Amino acid sequence: MPRMKKLYHLRWGIESSFRKLKYDLGCIQFHSKQDNFIEMEIYAHMIMFNTVSQINAQAYVPQ
Structure with missing residues (x-):
């Protein structure tokens, strides 16, 4: 059971990353x-x- 929890936790990070990327x-x-x-x-x-x-990274915004 501890191994399943570890695997689930590892997969959750991957799923969260794909969700953020998708949005x-x-x-x-x-x-x-x-297709x-x-x-x-x-x-x-x-x-x-x-x-x-890239444009956003190079934009200069004076303070």
Whole structure:
């Protein structure tokens, strides 16, 4: 039983990370039902997320 608790705890962290990533990327609802179009949409979300993150990291906000 202690081993099962440890495995569950390890998996919970992975599930939480995927949930955060899914919401951060905006991959909650897709515009298509076909796998290849959903894959393209995920890539588009990832490119947009990375681009905005880079712009945000380089933005200077005076205090």
